[in-house]
Structures are given as structure tokens and as C-alpha cells.
Amino acid sequence: MSDVSGRSVRAGKRRRLLAVLLRDRKGTTAIEFGFVAIPFFLLLFGLIEIGLSLFADQILNNAVLDAARLIRTGQAHAQGFDSGAFKAKVLENMSGFPVSKERLTIDVERINSFSSYTPKTLIEDGALTDKTAYNHGEAGDIVIVRALYRWPMVSSLMKTNYADLDSGDRLLVATAVFRNEPFPWTTQKPGG
Numbered sequence: 001m002s003d004v005s006g007r008s009v010r011a012g013k014r015r016r017l018l019a020v021l022l023r024d025r026k027g028t029t030a031i032e033f034g035f036v037a038i039p040f041f042l043l044l045f046g047l048i049e050i051g052l053s054l055f056a057d058q059i060l061n062n063a064v065l066d067a068a069r070l071i072r073t074g075q076a077h078a079q080g081f082d083s084g085a086f087k088a089k090v091l092e093n094m095s096g097f098p099v100s101k102e103r104l105t106i107d108v109e110r111i112n113s114f115s116s117y118t119p120k121t122l123i124e125d126g127a128l129t130d131k132t133a134y135n136h137g138e139a140g141d142i143v144i145v146r147a148l149y150r151w152p153m154v155s156s157l158m159k160t161n162y163a164d165l166d167s168g169d170r171l172l173v174a175t176a177v178f179r180n181e182p183f184p185w186t187t188q189k190p191g192g
Contacts, residue, residue: 046155053151056097057172060149063093064174068145071108071136074183083108083134090147103169105148110137114177122148126166139183145176 067089070076076086087106091099105128111117120131128148137143150169164171 049153049155053153053170053172056099056149056151057174059094059097060090060147060172061174063090064145064147064176066093068143068176068178071143071145071180072178073181074139076136077138077183081136083132086134086136099149103150103152105132105150106134107132107144107146107148108134108136109144109146110135110141111144112142114142117144122146123165123171128165128171137180139180141180143178143180147174148172149174 067086070079070081070089071086079085081089083106086108087101087104090106091101091104105122107122109120122129122131128150135143149172150165150167151172153168153170
């Protein structure tokens with residue numbers, strides 16, 4: 001009989017101890033925050049990173065439109081622009097924003113007509129190809145200007161992949177399509 005009463009006393013003590021622990025709320029907030037903190041900060045940093053990449057994409061679009069205006073109006077022709085000079089102009093238009101010359105790829109192409117154009121593939125097997133060229137055409141030619149920027153994504157390290165390339169980078173693309181104005185000078189033979 002004493003064995004049964006001893007067990008019931010111990011069970012009663014355990015119940016009282018459990019009741020005391022359940023009533024004690026000290027540190028509960030810290031524990032609950034510990035459960036929520038990691039997903040919360042992953043979501044927060046992911047949103048900031050995606051927002052920053054969208055902002056960088058808009059900066060790139062504006063820079064390409066400004067630089068493409070030099071081709072459209074003939075100023076790039078008069079100054080003898082090549083791929084490097086045009087890339088420098090795009091980067092100059094993005095000054096004040098953390099960009100790298102090595103991550104920017106420029107492709108300027110003269111085409112015969114809007115309807116017969118077939119775009120060339122610039123991404124193969126998760127990487128950029130080297131099929132880019134620079135041909136700003138002549139007066140009245142149709143020109144397509146594309147700038148591709150490999151924006152680094154930290155979220156690809158967290159396996160919340162928002163990246164386009166196998167390297168974990170997000171590919172930002174800015175495109176301008178236009179017909180050159182009728183400027184009076186020539187510097188480049190069509191198709192050259």
C-alpha cells in the first residue's frame with residue numbers, strides 16, 4: 001500500500017511541477033520568436049533582394065535607352081563607336097549604381113525587317129553564349145540593342161532560386177528596337 005501511495009505522491013508532484021511550468025510565461029516570447037525568426041528573415045531578405053534586382057533592371061533599361069539614342073541619332077556613328085565604347089556609355093549611364101563591366105554583355109544588331117527577324121539564342125545550357133556582335137547599321141536601318149547583365153543573387157545560396165543562369169545569377173535584359181534616323185554620314189558598311 002505504501003508503494004501505491006508513494007507513486008501517487010510522485011505523480012502528484014510531477015503534475016504540480018508540470019502545472020507550474022505551463023503557467024510560467026517567462027521566455028515564451030523568445031522561444032516563439034526563435035521559431036519564427038529564420039523564416040521571417042529569409043522572407044525579408046528575399047523580398048529586399050528581388051526588389052533590388054527589379055530596381056537594377058529598371059536602371060539598366062534607362063541606361064540602354066539613353067545609350068541607344070546615340071545610335072539612333074547617328075552620334076555613335078560620327079564618333080566611331082564600337083562595342084567597347086557603347087558598353088562604356090551604358091555603364092556611364094548607370095553610374096552611382098554598383099555594377100561591374102565584366103558582368104555586362106552588349107549585343108547590337110542590324111536587321112532587314114521587323115517581320116523577318118529571328119532572334120539569336122544568347123543563353124544555352126544555363127550560360128550566356130558568345131554570339132554577340134556590334135553593328136549599329138546606317139541611316140534608316142533597323143537596329144536591335146540588347147544589354148544583358150548578370151546580377152548576383154544571394155538567395156540562390158539559400159536554395160530559394162530566383163536565378164536564371166546556372167551560376168546563380170539573375171539575368172537582367174534591356175532591349176531597344178528602332179529605325180535609325182536619316183543622318184547624312186556613314187561609318188560602317190551594312191552587315192559589317
